[in-house]
Amino acid sequence: MISIIICNRKKVLDPKLENNIKSTIGIEYEIINIDNSDNRYNIFQAYNKGIQKSKYPYICFMHDDILYHTVNWGKNIIDYFNDPAVGMIGVAGPTYISQLPGIWWGIENEKCRTGSIRQCNLDTDRFDLTRQHYTLYNPYNEKATEVVALDGLFFCIKKEIFGDVSFDESYNGFHFYDIDISLQIKSKGYKLLCVYDVLIEHISVSNLSLEWVKASRVFFNKWKKLLPITTCVYTEKQVKQIEENNLQTMLNLLSGNHVSLIKYYTLKELLHLLFHFKQFVWKKIKKRIF
Secondary structure: OEEEEEEEOOOOOOHHHHHHHHHHOOOOEEEEEEEOOOOOOOHHHHHHHHHHHOOOOEEEEEOOOEEEOOOOHHHHHHHHHOOOOEEEEEOEEEOEEOOOOOOHHHHOEOOEOOOOEEEEEEEEEOOEEEEEEEEEEOOOOOOEEEEOOOOOOEEEEEHHHHHOOOOOOOOOOOOOHHHHHHHHHHHOOOEEEEEOOOOEEEEEOOOOOHHHHHHHHHHHHHHOOOOOEEOOOOOHHHHHHHHHHHHHHHHHHHHHOOOOHHHHOOHHHHHHHHHHOHHHHHHHHHOOOO
16 A cells, blocks of 8 residues: 655646556555645655655655556565565665765766666656657666665655654755655665666656755755765775766756856865865866866
8 A cells, every 4th residue: 555645736636647557556545646836845845744644654756747657566666665674665776875966877977887876767858758768777687776865756665764754844945855865764774775667757857957956065965974875885996987977977067057166065075076086186177177
């Protein structure tokens, strides 16, 4: 039995999504539609409100722009939760979160694969539904992989855990709610699993705005004593590449939002960057990134 919580940009749930859930979930469920058409709540508030209304032992948090392609996906989720060590389940996430600020998938890039992310979903362009991309990162052909965080398009959590954790409303906005709650749950000793037998289509367009940049600063300030964190064993060389991938991705995001690197990073972070990534920094200096 699963309670499904949706922070909805419309007053009522899209009938297509409602019918999709009904025809695929395969178990008893309820849908808690949080009407956010007037932008009354940030997503932290909306999800906390939904938890208070929920009645089932497992809670699914999902975007309002996804569709399920796996029949009986609810049964699959419950099967994973039969392991008492598992506290959270999703379909995309990293096995490593960097010490310096970044985005979870920024630890890999097309030019240098590090094997540090796990993901299984279908992405569809909201403005051109013919443009689709299936992503599968499962290098060891596992049924599920333990990760350090899970992406917010879809994740499920045992309701009992919310006696110890909650969505941190001090963030505001609609970013880092997923990574923050992930680390809260992991810090309580639970496992987080990225699973590959629940296929979800995400009909969206990425928008990493200035609001995202500000939220990233809040997140890394809050969790800096815990980071870096990993569920895999990486060599020193692999870690360096992961961190450099992360830095490059973050530089791109800061530049795209016209945020100065020097103004964004703390002095301690800049010193860490200068000490541990001299060649990387020197290349950026030559390009006048600073």
